[in-house]
Amino acid sequence: MWRRVTSLLPLVSSSRSSHLNQAGYGLKNWELFTTEILTPAKGGTFPKEKNPFIAFVLGGPGSGKGTQCAKIVETFGFTHLSAGDLLRKEISSNSDSGTMILDTIKEGRIVPSEVTVKLIQREMESSENYKFLIDGFPRSEENRMAFERISGAEPNVVLFFDIPEEEMVKRVLSRNEGRVDDNIDTVKKRLKVFAALNLPVINHYSEKGKLFKINAIGTVDEIFEQVRPIFSSCEVCGQFF
């Protein structure tokens, strides 16, 4: 069973968010937005003898998570697991869940936790690396709890790329990568889902003192200069080893 790693020393507390104001986001009933299949806890864990370092990378659609993950990989040698990319790979491989995943993504809703956690788990187990960036997951409190229950692991740090909605929409609509959800109708839905379901996860990690809030407006390099010290501090305090 994987051991939990103690929390990061607060070396970069200036960029930490102690409180996230949820006023105005108007939490809705999460069942409107998900296709969750709630199953009882199986008590399983990732079986490998590992002591992974896990960073969750969160933020709304188009906030720059994938772009910054590429820079973190290059600089700090993490393995990047984008939950969205793993789900899109499932669609392309014509798996049993492919049609359900495609329909869910088109609607901007959230794929059942057990599907996503299984995909992440598979990648982590087959990796020789022990440093993981999990990008775009957990998307909801239910996702978060499923991951903790199944893996027995918790993230060491959580990055939150904070950016106004109009900038997210602009970036998504000019992305031009052929994604089925990069259109104005789906983006509007994704923003609602983000506010209703992902912000509570962000608040949870803020309360646990694990959250690093990044101002995601600026050039890619300017934003990375906010990200870099978070991981440099980890190296200094030996959390990677």
Ligand SMILES: Nc1ncnc2c1ncn2[C@@H]1O[C@H](COP(=O)(O)OP(=O)(O)OP(=O)(O)O)[C@@H](O)[C@H]1O
């Ligand atoms: N700092 C930036 N300034 C301007 N554009 C950016 C910046 N960072 C990323 N982009 C661009 O914005 C678009 C969205 O970025 P990216 O794919 O990294 O976001 P994301 O958070 O992973 O989005 P999603 O959740 O939809 O996968 C891309 O076209 C990317 O090139």
Ligand SMILES: O=c1ccn([C@@H]2O[C@H](COP(=O)(O)O)[C@@H](O)[C@H]2O)c(=O)[nH]1
């Ligand atoms: O944990 C996850 C991650 C993603 N999804 C679905 O995929 C799309 C696209 O995700 P990106 O992170 O923007 O690539 C997202 O809108 C969800 O529909 C998910 O269900 N669970």
Ligand SMILES: [Mg+2]
């Ligand atoms: Mg992405």
